[in-house]
Amino acid sequence: MSEEAKQEEEKTRCEKFLVENLSKNIKILKLVDSIEALGCKLPKDFFVCRKCDDTVSGGFKTPTDGEVDYKPQVLLCQNNMLSTATFEHTIAHELVLFAAFVILFELEFSLLFNFYL
Numbered sequence: 001m002s003e004e005a006k007q008e009e010e011k012t013r014c015e016k017f018l019v020e021n022l023s024k025n026i027k028i029l030k031l032v033d034s035i036e037a038l039g040c041k042l043p044k045d046f047f048v049c050r051k052c053d054d055t056v057s058g059g060f061k062t063p064t065d066g067e068v069d070y071k072p073q074v075l076l077c078q079n080n081m082l083s084t085a086t087f088e089h090t091i092a093h094e095l096v097l098f099a100a101f102v103i104l105f106e107l108e109f110s111l112l113f114n115f116y117l
Contacts, residue, residue, distance in 0.1 A: 007078070010081075011049050013078070014087075017084060018076065031099065043071070047076060048076065050075050054079075058077055059077075060072065060074060060094055060098065074094040076091070
Protein backbone atom coordinates (compact mmCIF):
# COMPACT_ATOMS: atom_id res chain seq x y z
CA MET A 1 0.00 0.00 0.00
CA SER A 2 1.36 3.42 -0.91
CA GLU A 3 1.96 6.07 1.77
CA GLU A 4 -0.78 8.23 0.24
CA ALA A 5 -3.29 5.37 0.30
CA LYS A 6 -2.33 4.57 3.91
CA GLN A 7 -2.88 8.21 4.96
CA GLU A 8 -6.25 8.30 3.20
CA GLU A 9 -7.29 5.08 4.96
CA GLU A 10 -6.19 6.51 8.34
CA LYS A 11 -8.09 9.74 7.68
CA THR A 12 -11.26 7.85 6.71
CA ARG A 13 -11.00 5.75 9.90
CA CYS A 14 -10.42 8.88 12.03
CA GLU A 15 -13.41 10.67 10.49
CA LYS A 16 -15.58 7.59 11.06
CA PHE A 17 -14.55 7.45 14.74
CA LEU A 18 -15.27 11.17 15.01
CA VAL A 19 -18.80 10.88 13.61
CA GLU A 20 -19.52 7.92 15.90
CA ASN A 21 -18.26 9.74 19.00
CA LEU A 22 -20.05 13.01 18.24
CA SER A 23 -23.34 11.24 17.61
CA LYS A 24 -23.38 8.32 20.09
CA ASN A 25 -20.82 8.75 22.86
CA ILE A 26 -22.60 10.04 25.99
CA LYS A 27 -19.43 11.44 27.59
CA ILE A 28 -18.49 13.38 24.44
CA LEU A 29 -22.06 14.59 23.89
CA LYS A 30 -22.23 15.91 27.47
CA LEU A 31 -18.93 17.75 27.06
CA VAL A 32 -20.08 19.34 23.79
CA ASP A 33 -23.42 20.31 25.38
CA SER A 34 -21.59 21.86 28.35
CA ILE A 35 -19.38 23.96 26.07
CA GLU A 36 -22.36 25.09 24.04
CA ALA A 37 -24.21 25.97 27.28
CA LEU A 38 -21.34 28.39 27.95
CA GLY A 39 -22.37 30.15 24.75
CA CYS A 40 -19.70 28.67 22.50
CA LYS A 41 -21.22 26.77 19.57
CA LEU A 42 -18.66 24.43 18.05
CA PRO A 43 -18.38 24.85 14.28
CA LYS A 44 -18.57 21.79 12.02
CA ASP A 45 -14.85 22.01 11.29
CA PHE A 46 -13.83 22.27 14.96
CA PHE A 47 -12.36 18.75 14.83
CA VAL A 48 -9.90 17.88 12.09
CA CYS A 49 -8.10 14.62 11.36
CA ARG A 50 -4.46 15.07 10.31
CA LYS A 51 -1.20 13.18 10.21
CA CYS A 52 1.01 13.99 13.22
CA ASP A 53 4.37 12.94 14.58
CA ASP A 54 4.41 9.68 16.50
CA THR A 55 4.45 11.21 19.99
CA VAL A 56 0.89 12.59 20.22
CA SER A 57 -2.68 11.47 19.57
CA GLY A 58 -4.16 14.95 19.29
CA GLY A 59 -3.95 18.53 20.36
CA PHE A 60 -5.35 22.02 20.18
CA LYS A 61 -4.41 24.13 17.16
CA THR A 62 -2.81 27.36 18.24
CA PRO A 63 -2.21 30.40 16.05
CA THR A 64 1.06 30.59 14.18
CA ASP A 65 3.03 33.75 13.53
CA GLY A 66 1.30 35.87 10.94
CA GLU A 67 -1.84 33.72 10.82
CA VAL A 68 -4.63 36.16 10.03
CA ASP A 69 -7.68 33.90 9.96
CA TYR A 70 -6.96 31.79 13.07
CA LYS A 71 -9.77 29.73 14.44
CA PRO A 72 -9.45 27.21 17.25
CA GLN A 73 -9.52 23.56 16.22
CA VAL A 74 -8.92 20.21 17.82
CA LEU A 75 -6.43 18.15 15.84
CA LEU A 76 -6.92 14.40 15.94
CA CYS A 77 -3.86 12.48 14.86
CA GLN A 78 -5.20 10.00 12.34
CA ASN A 79 -1.99 7.97 12.27
CA ASN A 80 -1.84 7.52 16.07
CA MET A 81 -5.38 6.38 16.88
CA LEU A 82 -4.67 2.86 18.00
CA SER A 83 -8.13 2.14 19.40
CA THR A 84 -11.56 3.65 19.90
CA ALA A 85 -10.64 4.14 23.58
CA THR A 86 -7.60 6.24 22.63
CA PHE A 87 -9.74 8.25 20.26
CA GLU A 88 -12.47 8.86 22.88
CA HIS A 89 -9.91 9.83 25.51
CA THR A 90 -8.23 12.28 23.12
CA ILE A 91 -11.50 14.00 22.18
CA ALA A 92 -12.63 14.19 25.81
CA HIS A 93 -9.25 15.58 26.93
CA GLU A 94 -9.24 18.30 24.28
CA LEU A 95 -12.87 19.25 25.00
CA VAL A 96 -12.17 19.61 28.73
CA LEU A 97 -9.20 21.86 27.95
CA PHE A 98 -11.27 23.90 25.52
CA ALA A 99 -14.07 24.30 28.10
CA ALA A 100 -11.50 25.59 30.60
CA PHE A 101 -10.22 28.02 27.96
CA VAL A 102 -13.77 29.30 27.31
CA ILE A 103 -14.45 29.74 31.04
CA LEU A 104 -11.13 31.54 31.64
CA PHE A 105 -11.64 33.77 28.61
CA GLU A 106 -15.12 34.75 29.82
CA LEU A 107 -13.78 35.41 33.33
CA GLU A 108 -10.92 37.54 32.01
CA PHE A 109 -13.27 39.47 29.71
CA SER A 110 -15.74 39.97 32.55
CA LEU A 111 -13.05 41.21 34.93
CA LEU A 112 -11.66 43.63 32.34
CA PHE A 113 -15.11 44.85 31.40
CA ASN A 114 -16.12 45.46 35.02
CA PHE A 115 -12.79 47.16 35.75
CA TYR A 116 -13.42 49.79 33.09
CA LEU A 117 -17.02 50.53 34.09
